[in-house]
Amino acid sequence: MAHGGQGVPLWQSYYPPTGRDGYPPILVVFDPGTRLGEQALKNRMNRVLDLTRDHWSGTYKGFGGYGSERSDGYYDYADAIALLFTTLDRIQESGPLAAVWWRCGHRRWETLTDALDNPKDVRAWRRRDEERHKVQQAREAREREERGAAADEGWGGPRVPAQPEPVLPPYKTCGGPLGAGD
Template sequence: MGSQALKNRMNAVMNATRAIWSGSFEWMGGFGGTEPDGYYNYTDAIPILFTTLQRLQAYGPRAAVWWRCGHGQWETLDTALSNACAWPRRPFAGIPPGGTSKPRTTAATAST
């Protein structure tokens, strides 16, 4: 199987099984009447991994030879099986995509 045929097969499997491996977004109410917020729930998600015999022979099973649906890169097996969010977080109001918010201060940290 050629590399393009392999990519096409992987994409077909990923699209057909998206409901199995992708987490569901759980909506929650926003704090103080602000925009609704939520989180990804991976409780029922099943990780689906790809690799090739050529990659396993060349690098071994402990190398970054595993492709998990939704992760977008070759990974080691332990990384591929972790439940890190597969998709980028949606931008929140006031936070640019890829940016971070300022840390919250509490009474204990604000006085020090």
């Protein structure tokens, strides 16, 4: 299927946009039954996590360097696939809307909405950047006030009266001031 001369992935033609970066998520529901113990299940999840890391981890975009205290950045998930795990037991006990989803890279059980979110994406970087900008503006305003107060103190401080011009004694020959009629 083509759109504007470019190929469109098939899944985009069937599903409406969600506002999330990246591809549709993959949800893996394990059914350990009686064959898998808790540790075996964790081992299997960790193995899948390790084998798929290149597909679910975003690409880091770093900024900073010259003129900044430290570098900062965000993860771009445009080419990432969110990979979520759960177990059939968890879904049956709490339901799919509870914190039963483990997203690779998040390190905790979350609700489906939270698991699909990308908390380290460009939105988080923009919030940090805006906070840095506000701190910088406050610092500049404080420095302007301090400079203004220092200048005001210079104008409003005690003044030394101007010394009058010294009166030169009259010249003995002509009676005028020295250097007046040379």
